[in-house]
Amino acid sequence: MGAGNSPCASCKLLRRRCAKDCIFSPYFPSDDPHKFAIVHKELPVHQRGDAVSSLVYEANARMRDPVYGCVGAISYLQNQVSQLQLQLALAQAEIFCIQKQSQDQPATEGAVLFLPLIM
Template sequence: MGGSSPCASCKLLRRRCTKDCIFAPYFPSDDPQKFAIVHKVFGASNVSKMLQELPVHHRVDAVSSLVYEANARMRDPVYGCVGAISYLQSQVSQLQMQLAVAQTEILFIQTQQGPNPLPTMSPQTDVQNDKSLLFSCNNFNTIPQYLGHASSSNVIQDPLKRDSLWT
């Protein structure tokens, strides 16, 4: 950097920005918050050491990851980005179970109709059969064992715990 304005890290740390400043290419002076949050979570010395150990072509990605993790740590100091990943994995798991239930219901309805699309039972009986299927399929805890899916132990299954990650 050397001449015009110091990079965001040198501004925050109140030091002179040299032409070989390791932070200058990744923390420009027009985005001081980016370095401030990384500095608050990881410390300037640690970030400097990490960047020096990496090849130059990997540093941009490393800084991007550090900024993402620092932001996640500010929102959730305990879990950081792992909490966000667990939350999203839990959502995917729940949606997969809902999809399996919907597919099972469709299959059941198709088998009830058989080759003749006209109902053979009275409408009242069909409604009761559909309700009993729906109630039996709403037990989401039993669905994975019937479908052959193993539930992941690192995914938070309790909805109260999952929601508490963001509050």
């Protein structure tokens, strides 16, 4: 039950009896009905499973990394993407150089081209 024995905003909007131990009461107090109305409207039924999965993922990430949580995982992945983009750019530049060399030099029969590996 919300403050003063009035139903929480969730139970009130959904026209349900608000139990004393209602799980929504702490998050959707009766004096702020707009808060639940927004969540109810903007989080359709078909997305609620995804919302719960997101909460579980964030809780697990917080257990692994109490300071940064899932933000730490996101930062790590963004850094990894940046490194891979750099490696891709280097590989593309190397391919361009090889193609340029092969265009500038006539190919000799049976010749093998060895290039240094750039890391």
